[in-house]
């Protein structure tokens with residue numbers, strides 16, 4: 036029989052465990068709180084993704100869908116942000132659109148948090164901050180920095196081997212990567228259901244052009260790139276020239292045929308839309324990144340990346356100035372704007388007219404916050 | 414599958430706690446307490 | 461405070477706690493991570509520490525459940541029975557025995573991509589056979605550890621390659637041949653090198669003496685049921701996806717353990733679980749500690765500093781850097797090594813054939829499972845053969861392990 040003292044120590048250690056659990060819980064819980072978005076007056080309606088696919092009702096995968104225009108028929112465009120919640124420029128660009136644009140012809144649908152569950156946690160061992168604030172004229176707006184993958188408390192366990200809906204073999208955790216799960220499965224994993232719902236939107240809303248906003252680490256070859264499905268080859272090359280004329284260098288990448296499950300491949304194959312994926316260079320998601328800090332996320336400065344650039348290890352220029360988020364968002368905005376105008380040139384019978392879209396040069400000059408609503412507006 | 418794994422975690426948490434009270438060596442008990450944190454957070458679906 | 465200083469301080473704290481104060485390795489890692497967090501100006505970053513440990517949550521689940529399964533095999537008499545069969549069929553054929561044993565150990569690793577699974581399932585089956593045939597404990601342990609690692613690298617499932625491929629958008633296609641070319645020569649030479657001289661061909665009478673009791677007569681065919689189910693499910697989930705459900709490795713092991721209750725000598729599953737937890741606790745705590753350690757390294761910038769430093773080596777040194785840093789980092793986990801170092805290395809060697817490069821890198825990263833302090837393959841192999849000091853086991857892995865990076869150079 037054991038002594039009383041021994042039991043006391045064990046009891047205290049159990050209490051310690053519970054206490055540490057309790058104290059860390061608050062931070063983990065906070066990350067589930069959605070930041071409020073303030074759509075512009077041009078918003079026609081706000082739906083939930085589950086209204087296109089009821090399988091998502093009451094799941095953490097359900098997310099807001101913002102619809103603009105639609106009164107005057109024209110081209111239908113889908114813009115996806117937050118497919119990877121650790122790629123802030125994609126998310127923030129989608130938010131900027133939501134809070135500014137008006138559509139007088141055609142229809143624009145924006146999903147800012149495509150993988151809503153991924154925003155509710157951060158990846159183990161990446162040491163990421165919980166989020167970052169952007170300065171607006173009326174105060175700071177906070178945005179979460181999430182994980183590339185769906186939260187394991189929402190989708191668990193991972194299979195040993197993941198065979199995605201397009202038959203590609205991937206490591207098990209990729210079953211939580213939205214951009215590997217297309218075209219999705221109505222009865223599959225949560226992430227596959229989200230992918231399926233997005234395919235449903237594309238089909239039901241008769242989308243013509245779908246744009247997926249991403250970022251990638253600067254050491255990754257497909258960065259500052261327009262990845263296009265062969266359906267949209269003309270659109271992509273046409274846009275590239277226009278972008279070069281206004282001083283933005285992009286790489287054109289044809290969506291590889293043997294890499295299945297990605298948006299730019301399966302959207303085009305399964306819904307015959309013009310599918311485009313945009314990548315900017317984000318040092319805060321790379322493997323070389325230094326100390327986690329706000330300046331890494333917002334100003335995009337990092338000594339390791341400057342050093343790596345000198346050794347020719349990166350696929351983008353990188354110096355002491357870094358690649359600030361406002362520049363990355365400006366790139367996305369410029370690319371979207373020119374993709375839309377090229378779309379109009381190529382499809383004059385399906386025009387899309389957008390007003391009040393923040394201009395890339397202004398965002399670069401004044402910062403993102405100037406185009407965001409202040410935090411208190413109703 | 415989610416429920417099965419939740420049950421597995423519950424089974425293991427109970428065993429960890431039992432072991433915590435069975436073990437005599439102090440640092441081994443500290444080890445259990447450290448491992449237990451993670452399992453409790455998953456059991457309560459927090460992380 | 462520079463990243464290098466923080467990193468060195470963390471290492472020094474770890475060394476002080478583990479070697480001078482003789483705290484358990486896992487606990488020392490936790491405290492050195494905490495120290496790094498304080499020195500890096502992050503305070504007691506509790507949520508970061510906890511988050512870091514979750515990087516190994518799935519690994520920990522596999523280890524606990526595999527350990528429970530192994531204990532059930534032992535206590536139900538299944539292990540003895542299988543040993544008896546293997547011994548009876550191979551006691552006079554040395555090479556056949558060694559190669560069969562190697563194949564058996566590699567098998568679960570090939571299917572699951574996890575060396576721990578291999579050591580704790582078939583590794584546990586063959587260990588007593590080898591020892592009864594005259595192979596020393598340490599060499600048996602080394603053979604099992606190497607077999608498990610080679611199995612992890614071998615096709616059809618190599619998770620290390622998948623992780624690296626995921627980082628550079630390379631589909632897992634066309635790896636079978638390159639991986640086999642790396643693995644087969646290593647597997648054959650390792651098993652013969654470690655075993656050929658020491659294994660004795662024994663007489664029937666001698667064999668009878670060391671033969672453990674077989675429970676086959678008493679319980680009949682159902683004795684094998686747990687093993688068949690576990691191996692069948694492990695196989696099925698990767699070879700016949702969609703037909704055989706993928707319930708995950710932990711659930712498979714627990715299902716096998718549950719069946720074990722009814723298939724052999726009676727056992728108390730609660731007590732067996734306690735034994736399994738008691739034995740696996742040190743490694744569980746190490747994984748928790750390593751997870752925290754990496755999280756703080758990343759948070760304070762030490763990880764990025766290390767990766768960048770290696771990448772900025774000139775080409776010749778880069779190869780040397782790969783050959784040393786990947787197994788070294790594998791000390792924290794071979795999967796982590798594949799992701800954190802493997803991906804940038806592939807990108808740095810992008811002008812080479814990516815399939816060959818990543819196959820070779822996976823072999824180098826896999827060796828990380830032999831590196832202390834985690835040394836998953838080494839520690840468990842030592843445990844399976846009942847050797848208290850796993851460093852002795854590692855010594856015999858050194859030779860074949862050195863051979864692998866060499867092979868890598870040739871490619």
Ligand SMILES: [Zn+2]
Nearest residue numbers: 119122249250
């Ligand atoms: Zn992305």
